[in-house]
Amino acid sequence: MPRALVTGNHAAGHALAVAGEANRCARGCAGGAYPITPQTEIIEFLRDYSFTRGRIVPVESEHSAMGVCIGASLAGARAFTASSSNGLAYMTENVFAAGYYRLPIVMIAVNRTLGPPWNIWVDQGDSLALRDAPWLQFYTESHQDLVDTILLAFRVAEDPRVLLPALVAMDGFVTSHTQMVVDLPELSQVDRYLPACRVPHQLRRDHAVTFGGLTWPRETERHRRDIQQAMEQVPQVLAEAIDEFEKVFGRRPHGAISAEHTADAETVLVACNTMARTLRGVVGARRRKGERIGMIKSKLFRPFPRAAILAATAAAKRVGVLDRNHSPGSGGIFWQEIAATLHARPDVLVQDYLVGLGGGDVTPQIIDEIIDDLARRTAAADPVWKEVAA
Amino acid sequence: MIEFTIYGRGGQGGVTLAKLIATAYFLRGKYVQAFGVYAAERSGAPLQAYVRVDDEEITNHNQVRAPDHIIVLDRTLIAPKVLAGLKPGGWLVLNTPEPPEAFAETFAGRSVATIDATGVAVANGLGTRAVPIVNTTMLGAVARALGLTLEDVDAALAAVKFGGANRISAHQAFEKAITATLPGVPQQVSAAPPSGPAAGLLDESTGGMPRIQTGSWATQQPDRRQLTPPCNHGCPAGNNVRGFVEALGRDDADASLAILLRTSPLPGVCGRVCPAPCMDACNRRLFDEAVNIRELERYAADHGSEPEPTRPWRREHLAVVGSGPAGLSAAYHLARLGYPVTLFEKDSELGGVMRTGIPEYRLPRDVLGREINYILRHGVEARTGQTIRRAELLRLTHEFAAVFIGTGLQNAQTLNIGGADAGIQVEQGIDFLDRVRSGKVRLSGERIVVIGGGNTAIDAARTARRLGAREVRIVYRRARAQMPAIAEEIDEALEEHVRLDELVSPVRLQRDGCGPVLTCQRMKLGEPDASGRPRPVPDTSEDAQFDVPCDRVILALGQSSDTSILPEGSEIYEGKSLLGLSGCPIFAGGDLATNEGTVTAAIGSGRAGAWHTHRTLTGEDLFPPPDEPVAGPEVIHTQVFSRAPRRRGELLPALERVHTFAEVRQGLSDDPTEHPAAAEAQRCFSCGVCNFCDRCLHHCPEGILLREGDGYRFDYGFCKGCGICASVCPRGVIYMSEL
Amino acid sequence: MNVALRTDAETYCDALLRPGNTNCAGCGMSLGLRWLDEALGGEKPFMVIPACCGIVTAGAFPTSAYGAPTAASTFASAPAVASGISAVADLNDEDSVTVCWTGDGGTYDIGIATLSAAAERNENILYICYDNEIYGNTGGQRSSATPEGVRTSTTPRGKSERKKDMMAIMIAHRIPYAATLSIAHRDDFLRKVRVARKTRGFRFLLLLSPCPTGWKAEAEQSVDLIDAAVRCGLFPLYEVFDGVRYRINVRPDGTPVDQYVAGQRRYTGIHTDGSALHARIDEQWRLLNVLAEAFPADGRSA
Numbered sequence A: 001m002p003r004a005l006v007t008g009n010h011a012a013g014h015a016l017a018v019a020g021e022a023n024r025c026a027r028g029c030a031g032g033a034y035p036i037t038p039q040t041e042i043i044e045f046l047r048d049y050s051f052t053r054g055r056i057v058p059v060e061s062e063h064s065a066m067g068v069c070i071g072a073s074l075a076g077a078r079a080f081t082a083s084s085s086n087g088l089a090y091m092t093e094n095v096f097a098a099g100y101y102r103l104p105i106v107m108i109a110v111n112r113t114l115g116p117p118w119n120i121w122v123d124q125g126d127s128l129a130l131r132d133a134p135w136l137q138f139y140t141e142s143h144q145d146l147v148d149t150i151l152l153a154f155r156v157a158e159d160p161r162v163l164l165p166a167l168v169a170m171d172g173f174v175t176s177h178t179q180m181v182v183d184l185p186e187l188s189q190v191d192r193y194l195p196a197c198r199v200p201h202q203l204r205r206d207h208a209v210t211f212g213g214l215t216w217p218r219e220t221e222r223h224r225r226d227i228q229q230a231m232e233q234v235p236q237v238l239a240e241a242i243d244e245f246e247k248v249f250g251r252r253p254h255g256a257i258s259a260e261h262t263a264d265a266e267t268v269l270v271a272c273n274t275m276a277r278t279l280r281g282v283v284g285a286r287r288r289k290g291e292r293i294g295m296i297k298s299k300l301f302r303p304f305p306r307a308a309i310l311a312a313t314a315a316a317k318r319v320g321v322l323d324r325n326h327s328p329g330s331g332g333i334f335w336q337e338i339a340a341t342l343h344a345r346p347d348v349l350v351q352d353y354l355v356g357l358g359g360g361d362v363t364p365q366i367i368d369e370i371i372d373d374l375a376r377r378t379a380a381a382d383p384v385w386k387e388v389a390a
Numbered sequence B: 001m002i003e004f005t006i007y008g009r010g011g012q013g014g015v016t017l018a019k020l021i022a023t024a025y026f027l028r029g030k031y032v033q034a035f036g037v038y039a040a041e042r043s044g045a046p047l048q049a050y051v052r053v054d055d056e057e058i059t060n061h062n063q064v065r066a067p068d069h070i071i072v073l074d075r076t077l078i079a080p081k082v083l084a085g086l087k088p089g090g091w092l093v094l095n096t097p098e099p100p101e102a103f104a105e106t107f108a109g110r111s112v113a114t115i116d117a118t119g120v121a122v123a124n125g126l127g128t129r130a131v132p133i134v135n136t137t138m139l140g141a142v143a144r145a146l147g148l149t150l151e152d153v154d155a156a157l158a159a160v161k162f163g164g165a166n167r168i169s170a171h172q173a174f175e176k177a178i179t180a181t182l183p184g185v186p187q188q189v190s191a192a193p194p195s196g197p198a199a200g201l202l203d204e205s206t207g208g209m210p211r212i213q214t215g216s217w218a219t220q221q222p223d224r225r226q227l228t229p230p231c232n233h234g235c236p237a238g239n240n241v242r243g244f245v246e247a248l249g250r251d252d253a254d255a256s257l258a259i260l261l262r263t264s265p266l267p268g269v270c271g272r273v274c275p276a277p278c279m280d281a282c283n284r285r286l287f288d289e290a291v292n293i294r295e296l297e298r299y300a301a302d303h304g305s306e307p308e309p310t311r312p313w314r315r316e317h318l319a320v321v322g323s324g325p326a327g328l329s330a331a332y333h334l335a336r337l338g339y340p341v342t343l344f345e346k347d348s349e350l351g352g353v354m355r356t357g358i359p360e361y362r363l364p365r366d367v368l369g370r371e372i373n374y375i376l377r378h379g380v381e382a383r384t385g386q387t388i389r390r391a392e393l394l395r396l397t398h399e400f401a402a403v404f405i406g407t408g409l410q411n412a413q414t415l416n417i418g419g420a421d422a423g424i425q426v427e428q429g430i431d432f433l434d435r436v437r438s439g440k441v442r443l444s445g446e447r448i449v450v451i452g453g454g455n456t457a458i459d460a461a462r463t464a465r466r467l468g469a470r471e472v473r474i475v476y477r478r479a480r481a482q483m484p485a486i487a488e489e490i491d492e493a494l495e496e497h498v499r500l501d502e503l504v505s506p507v508r509l510q511r512d513g514c515g516p517v518l519t520c521q522r523m524k525l526g527e528p529d530a531s532g533r534p535r536p537v538p539d540t541s542e543d544a545q546f547d548v549p550c551d552r553v554i555l556a557l558g559q560s561s562d563t564s565i566l567p568e569g570s571e572i573y574e575g576k577s578l579l580g581l582s583g584c585p586i587f588a589g590g591d592l593a594t595n596e597g598t599v600t601a602a603i604g605s606g607r608a609g610a611w612h613t614h615r616t617l618t619g620e621d622l623f624p625p626p627d628e629p630v631a632g633p634e635v636i637h638t639q640v641f642s643r644a645p646r647r648r649g650e651l652l653p654a655l656e657r658v659h660t661f662a663e664v665r666q667g668l669s670d671d672p673t674e675h676p677a678a679a680e681a682q683r684c685f686s687c688g689v690c691n692f693c694d695r696c697l698h699h700c701p702e703g704i705l706l707r708e709g710d711g712y713r714f715d716y717g718f719c720k721g722c723g724i725c726a727s728v729c730p731r732g733v734i735y736m737s738e739l
Numbered sequence C: 001m002n003v004a005l006r007t008d009a010e011t012y013c014d015a016l017l018r019p020g021n022t023n024c025a026g027c028g029m030s031l032g033l034r035w036l037d038e039a040l041g042g043e044k045p046f047m048v049i050p051a052c053c054g055i056v057t058a059g060a061f062p063t064s065a066y067g068a069p070t071a072a073s074t075f076a077s078a079p080a081v082a083s084g085i086s087a088v089a090d091l092n093d094e095d096s097v098t099v100c101w102t103g104d105g106g107t108y109d110i111g112i113a114t115l116s117a118a119a120e121r122n123e124n125i126l127y128i129c130y131d132n133e134i135y136g137n138t139g140g141q142r143s144s145a146t147p148e149g150v151r152t153s154t155t156p157r158g159k160s161e162r163k164k165d166m167m168a169i170m171i172a173h174r175i176p177y178a179a180t181l182s183i184a185h186r187d188d189f190l191r192k193v194r195v196a197r198k199t200r201g202f203r204f205l206l207l208l209s210p211c212p213t214g215w216k217a218e219a220e221q222s223v224d225l226i227d228a229a230v231r232c233g234l235f236p237l238y239e240v241f242d243g244v245r246y247r248i249n250v251r252p253d254g255t256p257v258d259q260y261v262a263g264q265r266r267y268t269g270i271h272t273d274g275s276a277l278h279a280r281i282d283e284q285w286r287l288l289n290v291l292a293e294a295f296p297a298d299g300r301s302a
Helices: A008-021 A040-048 A062-074 A085-100 A143-157 A187-193 A217-249 A273-288 A306-312 A333-341 A364-376 B014-026 B117-123 B135-146 B150-159 B164-176 B230-234 B241-249 B253-263 B267-273 B277-281 B293-303 B325-336 B365-376 B390-399 B429-436 B455-466 B487-495 B599-618 B676-681 B695-699 B724-728 C009-014 C028-039 C078-091 C104-109 C112-120 C166-171 C186-198 C219-231 C274-294
Strands: A003-006 A029-033 A054-058 A078-083 A106-111 A136-139 A166-171 A180-183 A257-260 A267-271 A293-298 A300-302 A318-323 A349-355 A384-386 B002-009 B031-036 B046-054 B069-072 B091-095 B111-115 B178-181 B220-224 B318-321 B341-344 B381-383 B402-405 B409-412 B425-428 B447-451 B471-475 B499-501 B504-512 B515-528 B534-538 B545-549 B552-555 B559-561 B586-588 B665-667 B705-708 B711-714 B734-738 C046-049 C070-072 C098-103 C126-131 C177-181 C203-208 C237-241 C245-250
Touching: A003 A008, A008 A029, A008 A040, A008 A078, A008 A106, A008 A143, A008 A166, A008 A180, A008 A187, A029 A040, A029 A062, A029 C078, A040 A054, A040 A078, A054 C078, A062 A078, A062 A085, A062 C070, A062 C078, A062 C112, A078 A085, A085 A106, A085 A217, A106 A143, A136 A143, A143 A166, A143 A180, A143 A187, A143 A217, A166 A273, A187 A217, A217 A300, A257 A273, A257 A306, A267 A273, A267 A333, A267 A364, A273 A293, A273 A364, A293 A306, A306 A333, A318 A333, A318 A364, A333 A349, A349 A364, A364 A384, B002 B014, B014 B031, B014 B046, B014 B135, B014 B150, B069 B135, B091 B135, B111 B135, B117 B135, B117 B164, B135 B150, B135 B164, B150 B164, B220 B711, B230 B241, B230 B277, B241 B253, B241 B293, B241 B676, B253 B267, B253 B293, B253 B599, B267 B293, B267 B365, B267 B599, B277 B293, B293 B365, B293 B665, B293 B676, B318 B325, B318 B390, B325 B341, B325 B365, B325 B402, B325 B599, B390 B402, B402 B599, B409 B429, B425 B429, B429 B455, B429 B552, B447 B455, B455 B471, B455 B487, B455 B552, B471 B504, B471 B545, B487 B499, B586 B599, B695 B705, B695 B724, B724 B734, B724 C219, C028 C098, C028 C126, C028 C186, C028 C203, C028 C219, C046 C078, C078 C098, C078 C112, C078 C126, C098 C104, C104 C112, C104 C126, C104 C166, C112 C126, C112 C166, C166 C177, C166 C203, C166 C237, C177 C186, C186 C203, C186 C237, C245 C274
Parallel strands: A029 A054, A029 A078, A078 A106, A106 A166, A136 A166, A267 A293, A267 A318, A318 A349, A349 A384, B002 B069, B069 B091, B091 B111, B318 B341, B318 B402, B341 B381, B402 B586, B425 B552, B447 B471, B447 B552, B471 B499, C046 C070, C046 C098, C098 C126, C126 C203, C177 C203
Antiparallel strands: A003 A180, A136 A300, A257 A293, B002 B046, B031 B046, B111 B178, B220 B734, B409 B559, B504 B515, B515 B534, B515 B545, B705 B711, C177 C237, C237 C245
């Protein structure tokens, strides 16, 4: 496995391309490509890649980028694309369509603040706005996590027990434009890891059916229940995919959540993406000082891994959630999920911190301040807006 | 609370009716609710709407499942299932032209109000014929049944800003609705339970046929019929004109001739001399020009091969007197039916007037001979030179099983204009034409006046021209438009420099200082006479009389029948046994019986005589059932057709033909590259008769018109009744009827 | 006769448009689909249908009134989804045909960017717009295909703007083939679909599709109305190759425009004044004639 110093975008482009190329012996791969900062480098990478049986269609909008993915997936190909921010917002209608069609498309979301006002920096509000779409959502903390998760995403999404699209998020600029050393998977490995993509309801000329036509309430309810049941399969399928990954790549990728020092931790902090890495440093330092503190890096957001979160917070008295996103009128979106998960644990204080919105630089010092704040609290309050340095 | 369920179709206005009913009660101070069930179906699909009325605020937003009253907006939806959930004592208000009692069984024990809302709505121009909007009309009937007043109706309509035709319709329905409580015990009907388990997107079994029988949406249905083509209707010989033309359109002259020979043994003759009333009737005449049927008949006769003649096999020997077209036709048809026939002719050759009265340049003798020969080949025995008078006829009645008489018109009309004393020759046209056959007549340098306007006048004039007459003039007392002669023949005569004096009546023949002259009187047209033609009346102006130099006068004023052959006291009914006969049955036909004066009519009459004879002898009736209605121009969809000029045969040049008795018309050519006959035949609209053009099949939006065997079948289970098949049928075969 | 005769109701399920579909009686789209089926000779296309009457046609899941694999796309996405399908077919060397079957809303309005992009990329798509000049699926609102003077539920006093010339827009993309279709000109229709099937790349066919419900016309008049529209010159039948080679298929024959307009109650009095419409028709034909003269398909003008 070549180790290389590359940007996050490059790493993601490589993972998508190799996954697509790995399907060359089946029906190939296709996707739509439309640029948007900070995602652009991914689709440039894909357009430059020489697929044996693949075509990246240079469309006129994100909406059509997902449209092409839907068509390609309906035609039985492995399909993928990437976008960011307002691009995702513009794409949204087709994002839902892809999920409701049960198409195992993989999309990279390079998190960027939704505008206006225009802001190109990281904020998970763009992909989290799609949380009610029938998509799996993964949030990645590093180049390696990103690459590994993209391959896991294909494997889980295409699993016949799941058959749902998957979104893999990374932080804009902080991951996408940062050079890091990463193990880039080789085609031969991916060939072994990813089975041929099979879309069981692929359009076939001998099967006259109208996908997506008028559906009565009974059938619609069945459809929604089927999707929920597929979502419920994901933790198991993901676990199997991780085991298989380790066999092929000799390395174990992060799971749905990464719980660290939580066994005896009275204070547990939750974060995702690169903020989780910063948090890891702060928690490690405090742990070394003897604090009963732990952390959860939450990778899988849809389906939300409630059981894993409950297990990892079994000893907790205080849970602090770091949200780099904001649902107006409510608060952080991860916090909503964690609070809902812990609703049966009235003894646990769950406090939300809105931090690093609009790409604010979240330093270890800020996280320290948050942990200190959490320690002082005796009861949960409204989400706390935590300013960062300019 | 009072609850209503309205059964209607998309587009009929069921939801609006719900709103109107709710409005009427709302204006009475009630709490109301009105809503429809919205789904994907389109105009015409069955849908429901609901109304609730209460004294208190209504919080129930579910569909009405146990209505107090039911309203059905479409008669095709009236079925027991609309009773689902209906509470006792409720009204059924139905859109139907039938009275409540018509539903005595279906809705026993129920209170039923009926109104022909569709009729009222259509009459007042609401909606389209396929989807009439009946909501406002039904409001009137509902009001009547439920004890609302016309003031309630008006207030509700005004509140929804309906007036005009809607208000008129509602009022009419209020007045016309019939209400009754039907005897019997009310039937309880429960709603259908839900079908099996819900299907999932990834199920293998998806994509089956739709389960909606969209035929239930239809308010009208297509069907096929056969009308009588106007050409067939207009053919005195009873030819299947459309049929033989269609066969020629397929370039199948043999089949075409076979069709002609079913009704007429003389297509080669008719194709030359028939005035072709079929062409006057042809619907194509109104589009561009009538199909050139006469030329096509000639083409079929001249180019088709006749089927092998049948031979007699019956025991009854029959006699036919007269070998003109009626006699030949009768003999032919009797022979085809298997009878041995003996044909009596006073002349030395067969053919009657066709031989003696029609000049060769119109009807070559070999053509006539060929067709007579074909008749004889059916085993008909000809006895020529046999004049049959009354006595001989009586004898025949004892020798034969039946006798048909077709002796035609023997007495020519005369005109008393003097002349004999002046030494000017006056001759009957029919005698003149017969005399010419001898080949010895010469008219070199003579000035000839022909009096009359029929075909004999034209024939005599043109024959005179060919015999070297210096000047030939036709004197006719009406205008050219009223001349019974074939129009083309008149044209050709004029081309041959025959002069036509219209509106001129002969007065007397005399000699003046310069020689023999015919004094003539100018006429003008007056009121129509009994024949429907304008009556010519003398012009009273001063110079209305003039003299025409004249060496010879030929009279062509028509002929009448000589009935002296018939048994005394007999009366002629065409095709019926003659009264006063003895021995065997006697039938008369042709001009003797009908005085129609055309070969074609005589052929038809001869065939009818043969069939009457056959029926009398065997009891078997060969006459077809009465004709279907004639396909008039209104059923023809002319947009489908392209204008195409009529194809005509070549004519001998006028300068050439005045010197010869060679046939003037050359007929349509059989050029194998141009196929003018087939092309001309393809101009036929095939009025009222399906020729399997497949336009209906091609244009059915649903694809439910199916080819079945030799025809088509409509699958009414899926036919939405759009009516396009009927609208695109070029020939009026498909029609729509209301359900 | 060259029709593939269906002699048995069992074969309904092979039809591209199956009986039992939910189209209104007399819908022009129904006939368009049947003739598309016939022109394809029974070959099953991949159908991509955006939000429009045409997807409701299919009826309720799990049944399908389409006898071919059909995907409902979002409103603006048909050409994008079809791009994906046809791209994968090409990658797998399949000689299939991907058909976008769309209304005027999806073509002239919400989907025009997607359509333009797919045309510019020359995707291997047969795009057919059944243009009923109205948002029929939502009950009859204006679209940019609605002609001037027509009353719709959002132009209750008659539309004051002119109809968009979609053919001109598509021709300007220099796509391999663009043509107009009439349900009153069957041979022309079948021939053009066959030409389109044989052509590779983006093909655009525009079908003037009567909507008896929205046009407030008798269902049985659908074919006759379109016949009149073509004959009076309002709807020219023509085809354009590579955006620069024009062929006019049917010329006006002097049929009065009233024959088209009078059969529909959607036209308002102000605009049905013959002279106004005749001026539009003249203008349209002057333009078309100039183009056909200057850029003939056959080396000489039609």
